[in-house]
Amino acid sequence: MIRTEELLLNVGPQHPSTHGVFRIIVKIDGEVITEATPVIGYLHRGTEKLAESLNYTQIVPYTDRMDYLSAMTNNYVLCYAVEKMMGIEVPERAQFLRLIVMELQRIASHLVWWGTYLLDLGALSPFLFAFKEREMIINLFNELCGARLTYNYMRVGGVKWDAPPGWIDKVRDFIPHMEKQLKEYDRLVSGNEIFLARVKGIGKYDAETAIAYGLSGANLRCTGVKWDLRKDEPYCIYDRFEFDVPVGQNGDCYDRYLIRLEEIRQSLRILKQAVEQFPSSGETMGKVPRAIRPPAGETYVRIESPRGEIGCHIVSKGKAEPYRLKFRRPSFNNLQILPKLLEGESISNLIAILGGVDIVLGEVDC
Amino acid sequence: MSEENKREEGRPEVPSAAEQQQESPAAEQPESAASAQAEPAPEQKEPANTQEVAGTEPAGAGAEHPNQPQPDTMPGQPQAESAPGQTAPEQSQAADEAKPAASSGEGAASGAGAGAAVDPEREAKIKAAQEARAARLAAKAAAEGGAGAGAGAAVDPEREAKIKAAQEARAARLAAKAAAEGAGAAGDAPAEPKPPSPKQPWLDEAVELLKTEVHPEAVEEAVINELAGDMPTITVKAEHWRAAAELLRDHEKLGCRYLRNVTGVDYETHMEVVYFVINLETKREYAIKIRTDREQPSVPSATPVWPGANWPEREVYDLLGIDFPGHPDLRRILMPDDWVGHPLRKDYVPLDPEV
Numbered sequence: 001m002i003r004t005e006e007l008l009l010n011v012g013p014q015h016p017s018t019h020g021v022f023r024i025i026v027k028i029d030g031e032v033i034t035e036a037t038p039v040i041g042y043l044h045r046g047t048e049k050l051a052e053s054l055n056y057t058q059i060v061p062y063t064d065r066m067d068y069l070s071a072m073t074n075n076y077v078l079c080y081a082v083e084k085m086m087g088i089e090v091p092e093r094a095q096f097l098r099l100i101v102m103e104l105q106r107i108a109s110h111l112v113w114w115g116t117y118l119l120d121l122g123a124l125s126p127f128l129f130a131f132k133e134r135e136m137i138i139n140l141f142n143e144l145c146g147a148r149l150t151y152n153y154m155r156v157g158g159v160k161w162d163a164p165p166g167w168i169d170k171v172r173d174f175i176p177h178m179e180k181q182l183k184e185y186d187r188l189v190s191g192n193e194i195f196l197a198r199v200k201g202i203g204k205y206d207a208e209t210a211i212a213y214g215l216s217g218a219n220l221r222c223t224g225v226k227w228d229l230r231k232d233e234p235y236c237i238y239d240r241f242e243f244d245v246p247v248g249q250n251g252d253c254y255d256r257y258l259i260r261l262e263e264i265r266q267s268l269r270i271l272k273q274a275v276e277q278f279p280s281s282g283e284t285m286g287k288v289p290r291a292i293r294p295p296a297g298e299t300y301v302r303i304e305s306p307r308g309e310i311g312c313h314i315v316s317k318g319k320a321e322p323y324r325l326k327f328r329r330p331s332f333n334n335l336q337i338l339p340k341l342l343e344g345e346s347i348s349n350l351i352a353i354l355g356g357v358d359i360v361l362g363e364v365d366c
Numbered sequence: 367m368s369e370e371n372k373r374e375e376g377r378p379e380v381p382s383a384a385e386q387q388q389e390s391p392a393a394e395q396p397e398s399a400a401s402a403q404a405e406p407a408p409e410q411k412e413p414a415n416t417q418e419v420a421g422t423e424p425a426g427a428g429a430e431h432p433n434q435p436q437p438d439t440m441p442g443q444p445q446a447e448s449a450p451g452q453t454a455p456e457q458s459q460a461a462d463e464a465k466p467a468a469s470s471g472e473g474a475a476s477g478a479g480a481g482a483a484v485d486p487e488r489e490a491k492i493k494a495a496q497e498a499r500a501a502r503l504a505a506k507a508a509a510e511g512g513a514g515a516g517a518g519a520a521v522d523p524e525r526e527a528k529i530k531a532a533q534e535a536r537a538a539r540l541a542a543k544a545a546a547e548g549a550g551a552a553g554d555a556p557a558e559p560k561p562p563s564p565k566q567p568w569l570d571e572a573v574e575l576l577k578t579e580v581h582p583e584a585v586e587e588a589v590i591n592e593l594a595g596d597m598p599t600i601t602v603k604a605e606h607w608r609a610a611a612e613l614l615r616d617h618e619k620l621g622c623r624y625l626r627n628v629t630g631v632d633y634e635t636h637m638e639v640v641y642f643v644i645n646l647e648t649k650r651e652y653a654i655k656i657r658t659d660r661e662q663p664s665v666p667s668a669t670p671v672w673p674g675a676n677w678p679e680r681e682v683y684d685l686l687g688i689d690f691p692g693h694p695d696l697r698r699i700l701m702p703d704d705w706v707g708h709p710l711r712k713d714y715v716p717l718d719p720e721v
Contacts, residue, residue, distance in 0.1 A: 044700040048685070049709050085593050211646065214625050214674025227646050299594040300627065300642055300653065313629045313640070324710070328627040336677040365700060 004030045009347075013042050017120045017351045020361025024338070024354075028347050036342040036350075038335065043365035051325040056082050056156055056292045059325070064150035066327060067363035069112050072098075072105040072141075073305040075154035077327075080235060081301045081312040082156045085294035093282035094158035095237045100171060100274050101141065101153065102236070103267040107178065108137040109306035110260045117257070117355045118189060121198050126189055133181050136174055143167060157288035172275045175268050182264060190261070199253040203341050203353035206251055213337045216330050217308025218263070219357060222248035222255035229304040236303075240277075241270045253356035260358070263306075293320050307331050307358055329366055331359040533635075563590045568650050569598035575617060576602065580609045591653065599653040604665055607656050608692070611671040614643055614652065621645045622652060625668070628678035630686040632712045637663045637688055641675070658688065667693035685710040 012023035021042035027035040047066060051059045056078070063074035076098060083090060090098075115130030138148045145153040145161050153160055189195055207223040220227055228245040230238040246262035248255025294316040302311035308330030315324040334357050341353050573588045584606035591597040602610045614622045622643035629640045637658050644651035656665045667690035668675040679690045680699040687708035690696055698705065706717045 041698075041700040041702070046709060052710075084595065211624050212673050214672065216626075225646065232649065295593070297593040298591065300597065300629075301595075302626065309626060311627050311642075313627065315631050324629075324631045326627075326629040332677060332681075333674060336674065 006034065011350070013039075017355065018361070019116060019359070020364075022359070022361050022364070024350075026342065026347070026350065031347050033342045033345050033347055033350065036339045038338055040332075040335070040361075040364050043361050045366070047366050048325050048327065051322055053321060055320040056294075056322070059322075060154065061150065061152045063327075064152055065362055066329060066366055067305060067307065067310070067331065067360045068149055069109045069360050070105050070306050071149065071151050072101045072153060073303060073310060074327075075151065076102060076236070077301060077303050077305075077310050077312045079154045079156045080303065081299055081314050082292060082294055084301055085297070085299050085314065085316060086156075086289075086292070088157050088286055088288055090158055090286050091283040093162070093279045094284045094286070096274055096278050097159050097163060097284065098154060099236050099238070100168075100271060100278075101144070101151075103270050103274070104137050104140060104171070106267045106306045107264050108134045110264050111137075113260060113306075113358050114185065114257075117358075118195070120351050120355045121195065123189070123192075123195070126185070129181070129185065129188070133178060136177075140167070140170060140174065143170075155285065155288075156292050158283070158285035160284075162284045168275055168278050171271065175272050175275070178264070178268055182261065182268075185261065190258070196254065198349075198352050199257060199356070201250070202253045202349050203345075203356050204250065204252040205337070205341065209337070209340075210251065213340075214333050215308070215337060216334065217304070217306070217358075218256045218259040219308065219334050219337075221246065221259055223251035224249050229302060229309060233302070235301070238270075241273045243267075243270050253352055256356050256358075291320055293318055294322075302328065305330055307360065307363070308334060327366060329363040331357075331361075331363040332366070335359050335364055563592070563596040565596045565598050566590060568652070569600070572598065572600060572614070572620060572652060575613060575619065576600070576606075576610055579613050579617070581606045584610055586657070587655075594653070597651065597653050599655065601655040601657060604656050604658055607654075607668070608666045608671070610654070611641075611668045614654070615671055620650065620652075621648070622650065623672075625672035625674050628668075628675055628682060630682035630688055630710070632660070632686055632710060634660075634712050636660055637686065639665045639682060639688060641668060643672075663688040664691060665689075666691055667696075669693050684708065687711060 007028050009026045009028055010023065011026060012018045013021040015022075018024075023039040023042070025037045025039065026033050045065070047062050050062060054062070059078060060075055063078050064071040066074050082088070111130040111134040115127035115134075118126040141151055141153075142148050143164060144167060145151045205223065207225050210220045210223045210225060216227070224247050226245050226247050229235070230243075231245055243266045246259045246266065248259055294314065296316055296318040298313065298315040300311060300313045302309045304310075309328065310330055311328030313324075313326040313328070314322050317323045338354065338357060342350060345353065569588055569590060573585050576584045581603075584603055585600060586603055587601035589599050591599045614620050622645045624644050624646050625641060626644055627640075627642040629642075631638045631640065637660055639656050639658070641654045641656075642651070643654065658665050663686070665688055667679055669679060669690070670692060676693070676695070677699060679693055680696060682688050683690060683693075683696055684698040684701050685708055697703070701709065707714050709716075
């Protein structure tokens with residue numbers, strides 16, 4: 001008679017596949033996970049608490065550090081919330097710059113995901129590919145605002161820096177290059193049998209579960225729910241551009257993979273249109289009062305970050321500092337389905353499933 | 367921050383702040399701070415001043431309502447889950463801090479081996495830390511009193527006046543808001559000829575359903591929040607929240623099966639939990655607020671209705687100390703398991719200010 005005993009296995013917080021400081025305690029029976037308990041908070045810096053003693057301009061750099069792979073969308077959600085409360089209009093050129101950097105950011109973020117996900121699954125070269133292209137985007141950002149990761153680029157009412165001469169042309173040149181590379185990516189990985197064996201049918205859930213758990217982004221769309229805030233609750237100037245929202249059918253890791261690759265393609269489509277329509281001149285800051293004091297009351301705005309719905313809830317008492325500021329972080333909400341996904345799975349699928357959720361710990365812990 | 371300052375040099379804020387500084391001599395600071403609290407228009411921008419206000423305020427509040435022992439009375443706080451590597455330094459640091467400051471040494475129990483017998487030891491530590499803090503604050507107040515033209519001495523009455531003024535202002539605002547809402551809710555006779563929001567029917571329908579299907583008294587308040595893109599906002603009584611949540615999710619007219627966000631707010635007079643729900647097909651959305659008492663904050667959990675409320679409710683519990691009866695696993699999520707207090711409460715005072 002062979003007997004198996006339950007074993008408690010600790011993964012993280014310093015595990016390379018958690019991409020940050022994430023810990024998960026798994027109970028395994030043989031090779032099957034019977035229970036998984038995520039432990040988070042290792043990167044909690046109290047952003048919301050800090051924000052209560054800062055004015056809105058000072059909070060912008062803190063948002064960079066939440067989802068540090070998508071600082072531009074974080075910048076935007078805060079500024080958007082304040083603009084909404086104060087009824088500030090953002091000039092055309094600033095809107096375009098915001099949209100362009102947010103879409104470039106989406107591509108950069110998906111590239112990091114694509115490279116590291118495959119690295120987690122044991123393929124090294126895709127990582128090198130992805131980081132090469134990502135580096136080009138980072139350089140573009142660097143040229144725009146002098147930072148590679150934490151940009152502090154947007155302000156209430158516009159953007160801090162106008163595009164330097166020739167910058168738009170560089171973005172224009174990047175688009176066909178990225179399109180070409182994307183085909184390479186597809187050829188290299190998407191049909192690879194080893195890869196398919198590790199992601200097809202793995203980490204599966206249906207649309208009902210995804211909705212009940214409040215998942216968003218590719219984690220929601222992989223089940224066939226067509227929900228993208230750029231389309232469904234348009235913000236910025238997204239309603240002016242043509243693009244498709246890719247959805248999956250099976251709700252597994254492979255669908256999430258395909259959706260993220262397709263989203264890069266769609267972002268390039270948006271960028272192509274935006275670069276063509278980019279206004280040749282104009283202001284980059286709207287009319288903003290000297291002291292930014294949103295009227296007493298509250299607002300909740302949300303936008304589509306690369307990871308899903310990022311929201312900002314501001315309670316203002318008419319002061320320069322928010323009375324309460326809450327960020328709805330997609331990684332945090334998406335991650336809570338993990339224990340359910342892991343139950344009954346083989347231990348060898350743990351990393352494939354965790355990676356498929358696409359979390360950034362800075363955002364989970366905030 | 368210095369980088370931020372550098373970047374902001376080109377903006378008009380900086381000279382204006384400097385102007386403000388020049389116009390307000392140090393001796394006038396506390397008074398103008400008081401008026402700034404009562405009426406939002408003239409506000410001090412000088413950092414030292416705001417720091418002083420921030421420093422004195424929570425200390426007084428902490429003395430009146432010590433919120434530190436609260437976690438012990440709160441349900442669901444397993445100590446076993448804590449990561450020893452992370453939490454141990456926290457505790458010993460707190461003990462070290464208390465040791466030199468409290469001369470009696472009553473709280474100077476060693477931080478080692480704090481796992482099992484936490485309570486008495488921790489309470490002693492808390493007490494010591496509080497004493498130390500009081501001493502520090504007294505010293506600070508004395509120093510400021512010497513330097514700042516005798517402004518530091520009369521902290522308490524001043525603060526009470528401030529609180530009173532703030533409360534009055536709040537009451538006035540609330541009254542104004544209520545009046546506006548009354549006009550809005552009446553619908554047929556609005557004060558100004560403003561067209562009703564396109565989302566008004568959603569609000570009316572949900573309120574009607576909540577009143578007929580859940581309880582006639584279930585709805586406390588229903589408004590269209592214009593600042594949030596005309597969000598239909600309904601305040602539901604806590605005792606009817608569970609039934610209301612099920613109605614919101616399951617009723618064919620509402621069908622809000624997607625919970626997008628959960629927030630908690632400490633309003634000082636009361637606490638509030640806000641649930642943002644939406645129907646992804648019809649895009650019909652609501653913000654549901656549940657008010658709760660501040661001393662024993664408790665809101666029935668929505669996790670049985672929307673599993674996605676699990677972590678967000680834990681976060682609200684962790685940061686604001688609001689209890690969610692019916693939650694399957696209510697324990698801290700972001701802060702360490704043995705953390706004392708709930709940081710986003712307005713009367714929160716850190717156990718160890720150095721951390």
